[in-house]
Amino acid sequence: MADERIRAALAEATDTEQVVIGEGALGAVAEVAGAVLGDRPLVVVADATTWRVAGEQVQRRLEAAGRATEPPDVFPPDGFVLAEYGNVERVRQGLGGHDAVPVAVGSGSLNDIVKRAAHEAGRPYLAVATAASVDGYTAFGAAITKDGHKRTMTCPAPRAVVADLEVLAGAPPEMTASGYGDLLGKVTAGADWLVADALGVEPVDPRVWELAQGPLRAAVGRPEALAAGDRDALERLVEGLVLSGLAMQAHASSRPASGAEHQFSHLWEMEGLGHDRRPPLSHGFKVGMGTVAVAALYERLLDRDLAALDVEAIRRAWPGPEEAEAAVRAAHTAPGLDEAAVAETMAKHVDPDTLGWRLALLADRWPGLVDRLRDQLLPAERLRELLAAAGCPTRPSRLGLTAAAFRATYHRARMIRRRYTVLDLAAETGTLEELVGELFAPGGFFADEADGAAQ
Numbered sequence: 264m265a266d267e268r269i270r271a272a273l274a275e276a277t278d279t280e281q282v283v284i285g286e287g288a289l290g291a292v293a294e295v296a297g298a299v300l301g302d303r304p305l306v307v308v309a310d311a312t313t314w315r316v317a318g319e320q321v322q323r324r325l326e327a328a329g330r331a332t333e334p335p336d337v338f339p340p341d342g343f344v345l346a347e348y349g350n351v352e353r354v355r356q357g358l359g360g361h362d363a364v365p366v367a368v369g370s371g372s373l374n375d376i377v378k379r380a381a382h383e384a385g386r387p388y389l390a391v392a393t394a395a396s397v398d399g400y401t402a403f404g405a406a407i408t409k410d411g412h413k414r415t416m417t418c419p420a421p422r423a424v425v426a427d428l429e430v431l432a433g434a435p436p437e438m439t440a441s442g443y444g445d446l447l448g449k450v451t452a453g454a455d456w457l458v459a460d461a462l463g464v465e466p467v468d469p470r471v472w473e474l475a476q477g478p479l480r481a482a483v484g485r486p487e488a489l490a491a492g493d494r495d496a497l498e499r500l501v502e503g504l505v506l507s508g509l510a511m512q513a514h515a516s517s518r519p520a521s522g523a524e525h526q527f528s529h530l531w532e533m534e535g536l537g538h539d540r541r542p543p544l545s546h547g548f549k550v551g552m553g554t555v556a557v558a559a560l561y562e563r564l565l566d567r568d569l570a571a572l573d574v575e576a577i578r579r580a581w582p583g584p585e586e587a588e589a590a591v592r593a594a595h596t597a598p599g600l601d602e603a604a605v606a607e608t609m610a611k612h613v614d615p616d617t618l619g620w621r622l623a624l625l626a627d628r629w630p631g632l633v634d635r636l637r638d639q640l641l642p643a644e645r646l647r648e649l650l651a652a653a654g655c656p657t658r659p660s661r662l663g664l665t666a667a668a669f670r671a672t673y674h675r676a677r678m679i680r681r682r683y684t685v686l687d688l689a690a691e692t693g694t695l696e697e698l699v700g701e702l703f704a705p706g707g708f709f710a711d712e713a714d715g716a717a718q
């Protein structure tokens with residue numbers, strides 16, 4: 264079933280031709296390289312840790328198979344290799360001395376660095392995963408920080424991905440938990456796509472939807488087993504992550520796998536939340552927290568009758584472009600991020616007529632949309648339990664956020680990406696302020712956070 268799904272996904276994918284997941288998959292690396300690259304020379308790129316856990320073995324296997332290789336490019340063992348543009352330049356310069364195709368042996372950051380560097384050098388690349396920590400292996404684009412601003416830089420996905428379950432099982436447990444958090448985010452990402460679809464903003468592509476959402480329930484269903492080191496649960500997680508990346512590749516957009524929960528994560532990321540930790544606070548932990556936050560908002564929203572809004576009153580209160588821009592500038596003052604947030608927000612800011620039209624459409628579609636969203640979503644409390652069972656933090660304070668900063672994220676995260684999500688739906692129906700207030704009021708889902716009582 265899983266193999267079939269991956270085969271179907273590869274047929275839709277534009278860059279990736281082969282994916283090998285399994286125990287001992289490293290043994291197939293030379294064969295895979297031959298199948299997708301012919302006899303082009305190769306160069307292994309790794310950091311000190313990933314060289315030890317897999318890179319050295321990859322190098323040996325390539326040599327044993329008679330492949331031409333350049334001396335491996337291993338980052339010096341002085342700390343964590345962050346997905347920063349300086350590291351992209353470093354790898355690209357290394358590639359300048361020969362014409363070998365890089366083989367990235369590592370997890371999310373190293374993969375993103377090599378993905379972009381290979382693209383800048385005009386070459387394809389191969390990915391050998393060392394942790395089930397993100398869905399980015401098979402995704403197009405690389406999340407790289409440049410000039411203090413995290414952005415998705417354009418670049419093709421790898422020609423092939425090799426994920427050896429034995430290697431992945433040996434990764435630190437927090438990395439697997441992080442992958443779980445990233446994958447669980449597809450619950451709310453899917454809900455946001457349904458909202459955008461219902462409002463005519465961005466239609467759902469059923470085939471791509473199935474790639475990301477089809478395997479999701481099975482992949483997130485056994486967090487306890489995953490945390491206990493169960494190989495089958497790990498394999499389901501890896502498949503879910505790989506398929507999610509392939510869905511983004513097929514859609515040439517992260518829409519299938521990224522909604523408001525990622526906007527929460529991206530904002531915290533750009534503001535450097537947890538960057539001073541060693542290891543730095545992971546992407547998946549932030550996405551997991553964002554997923555709970557967004558699901559809790561959906562719960563409040565779905566209790567409202569958005570078919571019975573006073574559209575005229577909402578239209579009258581709707582900010583014009585200058586007012587909207589001023590609100591973004593008040594919420595975002597960090598250099599770089601401020602201009603980016605203005606551009607992103609204004610790209611989706613509608614005029615009152617369009618808003619009126621959209622709210623009329625919403626009134627018409629709301630009952631059907633409520634049913635679809637209830638089918639798609641899980642209760643916020645359930646999501647919190649799942650994350651905890653997988654070993655992810657589930658309280659804002661554990662991420663290093665104050666209650667006030669966490670609460671403000673509901674308003675600020677909406678502004679940093681033009682993608683239409685539940686945050687926009689709440690803002691455009693004039694309910695965002697009130698719904699967030701409910702979440703933090705006594706008896707609300709985040710009442711404990713408002714008290715500052717949570718650990």
Ligand SMILES: [Zn+2]
Nearest residue numbers: 398445546550
């Ligand atoms: Zn993600």
